[in-house]
Amino acid sequence: MSQSAPIARLVSDWFAANARDLPWREPGTTAWGVLVSEVMSQQTPVRRVEPVWREWMERWPTPADLAAEPTGEAIRAWGRLGYPRRALRLHAAAVAVAGDHDNVVPDTIAALEALPGIGTYTARAVAAFAHRQRHPVVDTNVRRVVARAVAGNPDAGMATTAADLRATETLLPDDAEAAAVASAALMELGALICTARAPVCARCPLADDCAWHAKGEALPEGPSRKPQKYTGTDRHVRGLIMAVLREADDPVARVALDTVWHEPDRRERALTGLVADGLVVEGAGGFRLP
DNA sequence: AAGGCGTGGTA
């Protein structure tokens, strides 16, 4: 492997021939559309995002359209994507863009990161993919690809660090447009080829330039991130409650929620948490979406 | 700064 391997070019060429045709990659997608796709894709497989994203874009083509709705509509339209607080924050972001930015999605990292639910990754993704700026866009896929190809490690660390951003920035072409393409390509490579558990090095454009491949492709020993319990946790019960309220046209009485889980303490804790988070409100006839 | 936060698919 060569020290100055043109990683960006190799991956970008591969991307040109192998990219999935995701709807938000189509020409003419607005910055708002890109932002929504990025938030929906946080911790959620892209396959499940597609239909929901299409519905949202048709229904709320600009931030102001969403901002004009009750937050509960965003939560309901979120469906089963998971982590519904993202819907809440996306609605809040829409309110902020409509109110503070003249309904135009900001194009600076600082302004983007100031929006609810927009962090290090999503801010740079929007700046790069929507505004075609040159920024390192580092998600779990990119971290894994860089960890393997450059550092020769089987996996990256648990969270994105400043060092990850610097390492990735180094790989990007100088040209902003080319850098944006390279970032999308690195993500796609991690999603389709350089996967966590079953990488397909035989079809990888970086195989000849990959430090990890050269060392024999030893798979990571433990989990890449902290294993999460789910069954019987508060999160589980919160999800059960939200599923009921999403389907309900009218407020739901407390007794009607008793059937979702057998332990009263956990039920109560879940419900209280949801109300505290603003995902549920208690009104006259019972509990409902805000 | 470690842990909380949904949901469904795959091996």
Added chain:
DNA sequence: TTACCAAGCCT
């Protein structure tokens, strides 16, 4: 079946 994983963010 259980365990891990999937375009993170917030506190």
